Amino acid sequence: QVHLVESGGGVVQPGTSLTLSCAASGFTFSTYGMNWVRQAPGKGLEWVALISYAGSNKYYADSVKGRFTISRDNTKNILYLQMNNLRAEDTAVYYCAKDRFLELPGAMDVWGQGTTVTVSS
Amino acid sequence: DIQMTQSPSTLSASVGDRVTITCRASQSIGGWLAWYQQRPGKAPKLLMYKASSLESGVPSRFSGSGFGTEFTLTISSLQTDDFATYYCQQYNSYSWTFGQGTKVEIK
Numbered sequence: 697q698v699h700l701v702e703s704g705g706g707v708v709q710p711g712t713s714l715t716l717s718c719a720a721s722g723f724t725f726s727t728y729g730m731n732w733v734r735q736a737p738g739k740g741l742e743w744v745a746l747i748s749y750a751g752s753n754k755y756y757a758d759s760v761k762g763r764f765t766i767s768r769d770n771t772k773n774i775l776y777l778q779m780n781n782l783r784a785e786d787t788a789v790y791y792c793a794k795d796r797f798l799e800l801p802g803a804m805d806v807w808g809q810g811t812t813v814t815v816s817s
Numbered sequence: 818d819i820q821m822t823q824s825p826s827t828l829s830a831s832v833g834d835r836v837t838i839t840c841r842a843s844q845s846i847g848g849w850l851a852w853y854q855q856r857p858g859k860a861p862k863l864l865m866y867k868a869s870s871l872e873s874g875v876p877s878r879f880s881g882s883g884f885g886t887e888f889t890l891t892i893s894s895l896q897t898d899d900f901a902t903y904y905c906q907q908y909n910s911y912s913w914t915f916g917q918g919t920k921v922e923i924k
Binding site for chain 2: 731733740741742743746755757758791793796801802803804805807808809810
């Protein structure tokens with residue numbers, strides 16, 4: 697059974713940092729690109745970042761570029777999102793999601809249950 | 818970034834109705850479009866990829882079409898499980914973007 701489980705969310709103050717994790721199981725993690733997608737309360741989906749299967753290519757939404765870093769550990773089957781200088785507008789449920797196809801990023805076929813990040817003073 | 822605009826934002830329909838949702842891209846994305854369904858409190862679920870390819874396990878009442886800048890998702894006969902919010906997503910350029918969503922409500 698393909699499974700993604702996010703963790704690491706919480707309530708933090710503006711300007712601080714937080715690292716999210718996503719544990720993967722049930723598929724060959726090292727052969728698929730992985731994404732982070734977020735959803736602010738009552739709002740739509742916003743793609744945040746993508747990392748290629750080997751970790752060599754990384755892409756970010758303009759809204760997080762320079763503040764967030766996506767990474768992965770293919771020996772532990774874990775995806776990370778390091779979030780620095782957090783802002784109130786980063787408050788959201790953060791989902792990790794697996795690329796549908798090998799070496800063809802874009803459509804995302806498996807999603808975690810999400811972890812909630814609240815940035816508030 | 819490529820902007821994705823869905824219409825309508827909300828749609829009221831009855832069980833058995835044929836429903837169509839439109840998604841327009843601010844520039845051509847070829848066929849690189851996905852559709853997702855999201856129920857309240859749940860993660861999104863992939864329905865379609867490459868504009869018209871049905872994801873495994875998704876009922877055949879769902880279909881997608883389009884190329885370039887205009888795309889549609891059609892539900893041929895709406896079922897109770899289908900009342901949810903639907904999002905399109907482009908993956909043509911390396912900054913994926915979603916439409917704002919279309920909520921399908923019970924009339």
